[in-house]
Amino acid sequence: xxxxxxxxxxxxxxxxxxxxxxxxxxxxxxxxxxxxxxxxxxxxxxxxxxxxxxxxxxxxxxxxxxxxxxxxxxxxxxxxxxxxxxxxxxxxxxxxxxxxxxxxxxxxxxxxxxxxxxxxxxxxxxxxxxxxxxxxxxxxxxxxxxxxxxxxxxxxxxxxxxxxxxxxxxxxxxxxxxxxxxxxxxxxxxxxxxxxxxx
Numbered sequence: 001x002x003x004x005x006x007x008x009x010x011x012x013x014x015x016x017x018x019x020x021x022x023x024x025x026x027x028x029x030x031x032x033x034x035x036x037x038x039x040x041x042x043x044x045x046x047x048x049x050x051x052x053x054x055x056x057x058x059x060x061x062x063x064x065x066x067x068x069x070x071x072x073x074x075x076x077x078x079x080x081x082x083x084x085x086x087x088x089x090x091x092x093x094x095x096x097x098x099x100x101x102x103x104x105x106x107x108x109x110x111x112x113x114x115x116x117x118x119x120x121x122x123x124x125x126x127x128x129x130x131x132x133x134x135x136x137x138x139x140x141x142x143x144x145x146x147x148x149x150x151x152x153x154x155x156x157x158x159x160x161x162x163x164x165x166x167x168x169x170x171x172x173x174x175x176x177x178x179x180x181x182x183x184x185x186x187x188x189x190x191x192x193x194x195x196x197x198x199x
Contacts, residue, residue: 039069080120081106133152
């Protein structure tokens with residue numbers, strides 16, 4: 001599985017969009033050059049890494065290249081315009097991510113580019129032909145609507161999409177799996193999903 005971390009190198013703001021895209025594409029091309037068939041690769045990421053996962057797949061689709069077998073998104077950041085209602089409705093319960101912080105990060109990443117650009121905010125992309133995707137998000141996240149709205153757009157584009165909203169979970173909770181049972185359960189379910197689709 002090709003995992004795209006939420007902190008790709010080189011980092012913004014010194015290296016804003018599209019620097020992270022180039023890193024993701026380089027990692028993909030490396031795997032392919034090692035002889036891995038595209039349908040033997042799953043791509044996944046959490047938070048900004050989820051954004052990067054979607055954008056990598058969209059770039060591959062636009063170029064007519066082979067795509068990964070499936071994608072796993074944990075608390076993906078799909079809308080850098082921060083237009084989802086959950087930025088307000090979940091603000092009091094989310095201990096990590098708040099709208100002001102998101103806007104600061106979006107500015108550092110996007111620079112002067114339009115944040116509605118589908119390669120920056122993949123919520124606004126045409127998802128026709130996207131591979132099967134599992135989205136896991138916590139109910140206590142301000143980014144909840146980034147997942148719910150993306151899942152709706154994917155489903156409307158006839159993508160095989162599975163959306164899991166985990167009660168009381170916070171942003172990217174599967175990454176806390178060493179101390180959190182629900183994190184381990186989420187990763188186990190992600191593993192089952194990947195095994196179902198990877199050739």
